[in-house]
Amino acid sequence: MSATKQAISQLPRNVWVVTITSFLTDISSEMIFNLLPLFLANVLGIRMAGIGLIEGVAESTASLLKVFSGWFSDRVGKRKRLAVAGYGISAVAKPFLLIVGSWWGVFTVRFAERVGKGVRTAPRDALIADSIDENHRGLAFGLHRAGDTAGAVVGLLLALVIVWASQSGALSLSRETFQRAVWVSLVPAFLAVLVLAWGARETAVTGPKRQAPELSWQGLDQRFRRFLVVLVLFTLGNSADAFLILRAQERGLGVLGILGMLVMFNVLYTVLAGPLGSLSDRVGRRKVILGGWLFYAVLYLGFGLATAVWHIVLLFVLYGIYYGAVEGTARAYVADIVTKEQRGTAYGLYHAGVGLAALPA
DSSP states (O other), X not given: OHHHHHHHHTOOHHHHHHHHHHHHHHHHHHHHHTTHHHIIIIISOOOHHHHHHHHHHHHHXXXXXXXXXXXXXXXXXXXXXXXXXXXXXXXXXXXXXXXXXXXXXXXXXXXXHHHHHHHHHHHHHHHHHHHSOGGGHHHHHHHHHHHHHHHHHHHHHHHHHXXXXXHTTOSSOOXXXXXXXXXXXXXXXXXXXXXXXXXXXXXXXXXXXXXOOOOOSTTSOHHHHHHHHHHHHHHTTOOOHXXXXXXXHHTTOOHHHHHHHHHHHHHHHHHHHHHHHHHHHHHOHHHHHHHXXXXXXXXXXXHHHOOSHHHHHHHHHHHHHHHHHHHHHHHHHXXXXXXXXXXXXXHHHHHHHHHHHHTTO
């Protein structure tokens, strides 16, 4: 434990800056995007198929940008500028949720916000990987995921307070309550952009003799290609977490109960992300990832068999164990098996593979 604490204290500046940026961004995003399925269903009257279409198309189409953004960061040797631009696009899109009144308006805003995520994600992950050595890479990505998820906890708690103050124990979400949450979310969204812009330092390979990589599947390490194929196959068995939220509401859980469930899920994720990332530094990434995947399979079997609301709540909270084990560890593993000059491209393909497989899933 003391060795882990010492390693945490010695993590470089970029890891902390990116972690704080993700913390602030998730405060903003989790305040509104976990309420968005309820806004679509309760206020706009959109059916579940329409909600799935909005989420799936926005996520999957924007995922294509992750490939080109990651590759471009390799080509120009710059990670920070693209990451800042991506966070900026997402922040600018969010205020438009105050005025949308139809499904296509929500889709447009959601798509624009996901475009920002598509631009920033691969360069940001490459920036972290470039800033840390292999022996502490799992810890660094675990800490980043913990910071990201801690922001989700804070955002959900703020949303819970807003919902409680606005409409108490009502089963359905109102437009006024959703708009209040959007207004509050804008502060951390724009603050995150400023933190990254002023705090991060560029680390990518630069110089006139540097060879710009080609956007080529064959040019990537064979281990990465195998891992990506397996990851896509695994993701095809997934479904949007928004459906789990709506399933809980269908079983009688109110808005406050749903937010409480999400808070508990994210607390468990936050607590476990760092230790499980550090564990992957010691026992190997593959063991931790495989363990997380097996646990995921058991959980989804449980979701299929669940009949009572407390079943869904318990399973959803335990879902945080899977995220804590896999999310940061998988990103560290990508950095382990590709060269520094190809990390942006690899992260772009990694995130795009997951995002595109999520649409048919």
